[in-house]
Amino acid sequence: MPKKHCDILIIGAGPAGLACAGELAGSGASVIVLERQRIIGPKACAGALSRLMPADLVPPSALRFDEQLVEIAGKGHRLRLETPRFTVPRETLASYQLAKIPNGAGIEFLVGTGARMIDRHTIATGDGDELSADRIVGADGSLSAVRRFLGLPTGRSLGLYREVRAASSDYTLILDAARYGAAYLWSFPHRDRVNIGIYFDPVRMPVADARRLLDEQIGRRFPGSAVSSLKGGWVEHRYAGVEHDGLYLIGDAAGLALRATGEGISTAVISGRELGRRLKDTNYAMPELKRILAFKRKQERLFSLLERAPRLQDHLYKLFLFTKRLPGGQRLLEG
Ligand SMILES: Cc1cc2nc3c(=O)[nH]c(=O)nc-3n(C[C@H](O)[C@H](O)[C@H](O)COP(=O)(O)OP(=O)(O)OC[C@H]3O[C@@H](n4cnc5c(N)ncnc54)[C@H](O)[C@@H]3O)c2cc1C
Numbered sequence: 058m059p060k061k062h063c064d065i066l067i068i069g070a071g072p073a074g075l076a077c078a079g080e081l082a083g084s085g086a087s088v089i090v091l092e093r094q095r096i097i098g099p100k101a102c103a104g105a106l107s108r109l110m111p112a113d114l115v116p117p118s119a120l121r122f123d124e125q126l127v128e129i130a131g132k133g134h135r136l137r138l139e140t141p142r143f144t145v146p147r148e149t150l151a152s153y154q155l156a157k158i159p160n161g162a163g164i165e166f167l168v169g170t171g172a173r174m175i176d177r178h179t180i181a182t183g184d185g186d187e188l189s190a191d192r193i194v195g196a197d198g199s200l201s202a203v204r205r206f207l208g209l210p211t212g213r214s215l216g217l218y219r220e221v222r223a224a225s226s227d228y229t230l231i232l233d234a235a236r237y238g239a240a241y242l243w244s245f246p247h248r249d250r251v252n253i254g255i256y257f258d259p260v261r262m263p264v265a266d267a268r269r270l271l272d273e274q275i276g277r278r279f280p281g282s283a284v285s286s287l288k289g290g291w292v293e294h295r296y297a298g299v300e301h302d303g304l305y306l307i308g309d310a311a312g313l314a315l316r317a318t319g320e321g322i323s324t325a326v327i328s329g330r331e332l333g334r335r336l337k338d339t340n341y342a343m344p345e346l347k348r349i350l351a352f353k354r355k356q357e358r359l360f361s362l363l364e365r366a367p368r369l370q371d372h373l374y375k376l377f378l379f380t381k382r383l384p385g386g387q388r389l390l391e392g
Pocket residue numbers: 068069070071072073074091092093094098100101102103104105106107170171172173196197198199201202215216217218254288289290291292307308309310314319320321322323325
């Protein structure tokens with residue numbers, strides 16, 4: 058069984074793994090990035106970039122929104138955004154991240170190669186090869202094999218969506234406590250389609266109900282438009298720490314997605330970069346990671362309040378909206 062060794066092995070070439078590899082490029086460390094899929098990029102996702110996204114990682118072709126439409130119990134409210142949001146196909150985001158990693162910078166990509174943990178320094182690939190590394194980084198998403206190897210507990214919600222061949226300019230959040238509880242729907246325009254979906258906790262809402270509510274919205278908003286098959290995936294939001302005695306977790310594998318909204322692209326790239334800096338310099342204290350964790354914890358406290366008070370939910374949504382309209386209110390609520 059051939060065995061290859063590198064300094065740092067990154068499992069997963071999603072936003073987190075690519076950001077970590079980008080930070081390590083040219084550092085002198087030998088880095089291998091393993092990606093199970095044959096192509097780097099595709100992922101079940103709505104492709105919205107939140108205000109936390111580092112500006113230098115927003116692809117120039119991304120669609121920009123300076124306004125958000127928030128529907129609360131059927132009534133639309135327009136909110137001017139202090140920081141723009143963007144939508145971008147995940148393949149485009151991945152290409153943009155890859156383009157920032159120069160050839161010959163010490164980063165080797167092995168695509169179409171899945172990894173299974175053998176021990177803290179060794180993995181087996183689907184081809185039956187073994188790779189060993191001084192340090193292994195789990196950037197392998199919400200169903201992380203590295204997290205499973207570490208025996209860490211999980212906390213996951215689900216996102217389901219369809220893509221509609223239609224034009225829309227409204228970057229929309231759809232809230233309705235009586236119908237969706239603390240779940241929400243989104244309708245995010247892309248250049249040639251609209252990604253419309255529902256994010257929910259399957260313990261609180263059966264999948265069949267979520268699917269029905271989504272299809273009702275699609276029928277109401279885009280009657281007669283061509284609609285894709287249902288797509289979706291898990292979002293791991295239970296934070297389990299980044300450093301585990303020589304093994305590391307970033308992005309969804311670490312549980313860094315936000316529980317209330319399911320957003321995780323920005324926290325994935327921030328954690329990937331921060332870990333890359335830490336691996337180069339053990340004294341680096343990862344301040345950006347601390348910042349997003351503080352925000353995640355604050356948002357989760359507000360969300361728990363919302364979940365515990367079903368009758369007050371629509372009022373709380375309106376209060377959040379009111380706060381977001383105040384100067385500095387968006388920064389206060391959104392990190
Ligand atoms: C339906 C849905 C909609 C979403 N919409 C948004 C949104 O609009 N905005 C937002 O910010 N977030 C959104 N998210 C969350 C977002 O997709 C994730 O938070 C983000 O992709 C996390 O990035 P990551 O790099 O940690 O993991 P991933 O993007 O999941 O990347 C992990 C990579 O690891 C690879 N991999 C997994 N296991 C192995 C293995 N054993 N060996 C080798 N490779 C492996 C995978 O193929 C994948 O390429 C959504 C999630 C879902 C499910």
